[in-house]
Amino acid sequence: MSDATAGPVATDLDLDSDDPDLDFAVAAYTEDGVWTVTPLVLRGEPDLAAVLLGLRRYPGEAGVLGMISVDEDFFILIRLVNGRAQYLISDVTAATEWPLAKQVVDELDIPLADDDDEQVPAGDLAIVADLGMTAMDLGALCDDVDLYPEEMLEEIADVLGFGNQFHEAIEAIG
Numbered sequence: 001m002s003d004a005t006a007g008p009v010a011t012d013l014d015l016d017s018d019d020p021d022l023d024f025a026v027a028a029y030t031e032d033g034v035w036t037v038t039p040l041v042l043r044g045e046p047d048l049a050a051v052l053l054g055l056r057r058y059p060g061e062a063g064v065l066g067m068i069s070v071d072e073d074f075f076i077l078i079r080l081v082n083g084r085a086q087y088l089i090s091d092v093t094a095a096t097e098w099p100l101a102k103q104v105v106d107e108l109d110i111p112l113a114d115d116d117d118e119q120v121p122a123g124d125l126a127i128v129a130d131l132g133m134t135a136m137d138l139g140a141l142c143d144d145v146d147l148y149p150e151e152m153l154e155e156i157a158d159v160l161g162f163g164n165q166f167h168e169a170i171e172a173i174g
Helices: 048-055 092-096 099-108 135-142 149-160 163-173
Strands: 022-031 034-039 064-070 074-081 084-089
Touching: 022 048, 022 149, 022 163, 034 163, 048 064, 048 074, 048 099, 064 099, 064 149, 074 099, 074 149, 084 092, 084 099, 092 099, 135 149, 149 163
Parallel strands: none
Antiparallel strands: 022 034, 022 064, 064 074, 074 084
16 A cells, blocks of 8 residues: 555644653554554553553554654564554564563563674564565564664555655654
């Protein structure tokens, strides 16, 4: 799906976070084949339960996709489909420093990486394969150490067809 068929950016919610390390959190979903991207309301230091609760507010024919960037260091993708959550974290070593990252790693039921371990993604690389981005392409994107998390998420949004809405939502937050 291209941006030409995507819908407006929903701006009825403001990001309300006391956590200066959270770059942004948005939800993306489709209704009648039209993408909508909206900021997620998170208060204080975000935790996984609050993120999941925020994502459950949105319908979405193909589920809802949560896109979170933390401290220009890593990103988290969460996809809720029929009440089931799928996760991808761009850097598993972030779990040693960031509580939200540790909660995702715990949900993935993988061991905590050491600080000196290689920065690799963890979770479901096929999280958005049915929406248009293959696991191989997503893995290659996560391996690009020259990109910031926001740039990676922007690339994902472009490939999935809601790049313009993603960009507008991020600008509305900042």
